[in-house]
Amino acid sequence: MKTLFLRDEGLRPWLEALMARYPVLAPVAKKSRFVFAELEDAKDVRLDYDTTILPPKKAFFPPRQELVQFTSTEARGCIDPKAKVLFGVHPYDIKAIHMLDVLFREGYADHNYLANRESAYIVGSSVQKNYEHAFFGSVSLEVPLTGHDLFLTRIEGGYTVDVLTAKGEELAALVTLTGASDVQVNVAKKVNDDAAANCPKKINYTSEEIQAKMRASWNSPIWDEASDRCFSCGSCNMVCSTCYCFDVQDDWNVDQQGGTRYRRWDACMTSEFAEVSVQGGSESFRKSKGQRYRHRMMRKAVYLNDKLGGPACVGCGRCSGACTADIADPTAFINKIMGA
Secondary structure, eight states, X not given: OEEEEEEGGGHHHHHHHHHHHSOEEEEEEETTEEEEEEOSSGGGOOTTOSOOSSOGGGGTSOSEEEEEEEOSSOEEEOOOOOOEEEEEEOHHHHHHHHHHHHHHHSSSOOHHHHHHHHTEEEEEEOOXXXXXXOOGGGSOTTSOOOSOSEEEEEETTEEEEEEOSHHHHHHHTTSOOEEOOHHHHHHHHHHHHHHHHTOSOOOOSOHHXXXXXXXXXXXXXXXXXXXXXXXXXXXHHHTOXXXXXXXXXXXXXXXXXXXXXXXXXXXXXXXXXXXEEETTEEEESSOSHHHHHXXXXXXXXXXXXXXXXXXXXXXXXXXXXXXXXXXXXXXXXXXHHHHO
């Protein structure tokens, strides 16, 4: 790795150079919130955002993704990756993308995801303003910050630029950069350390302690108590940066001779998620809200730890912000169950 320095006045020309070569998805304002969207004008980028409504995983794993187009005689896959730049990704979302990389590569690799992922460039960015529900400073600390090509840290006068891969070198060559001084490197480190330390919310226990206590609490009444106000809407799943469940559907043409098979994001907190067909009707193997709430929390804090090197939660806080019933906050629940 090498660290360079980009002056403030160089950011817009660099983005324009990137936009001339690739679609650039970056944080932009949307009313009072922010979203990752393709830049139309470099001045629209907002690296001072707190968090985005949906996580940047949508660049590789969109809410709806066509898989196969078929007729009565043939089928054709829809994998068609296009090179793109995902610009301004916060560290917690970089970790989340790394987790999805692991999960989609294992076993029967998901090439619909991987083709999009491997054709992309990822430029990370320091957190300049913490989201009110964020707790990334106290979760998944064991999970490496890896998988990105460049990382920008806002300091006085500009940005330090960590060049991490050959793809990062390619992007960095499009702008005039100077070597960062030792002072600038140290300041950048403090900026990122402070952002993590100053998260508004915090989990007060280690991943191992939480994993053990949750497993031991399988039959506790706390699950029903915590989920009593749940609307089973699935909003917490839909905004999660590490959820990767999907449902596959066929969309038939009017002539009923062909159509499109696609997948869409699915949500384990909805009542129909665990329904299966049985003779004469259907059956659910997670009927109650408490069972579904327990499953969500176990997926985040227990089941995937060994595979990912830490919990499948990066502390973005989107679930807390999206929950109408105000019950999805992992920090509140985990700190409560650990003290029970």
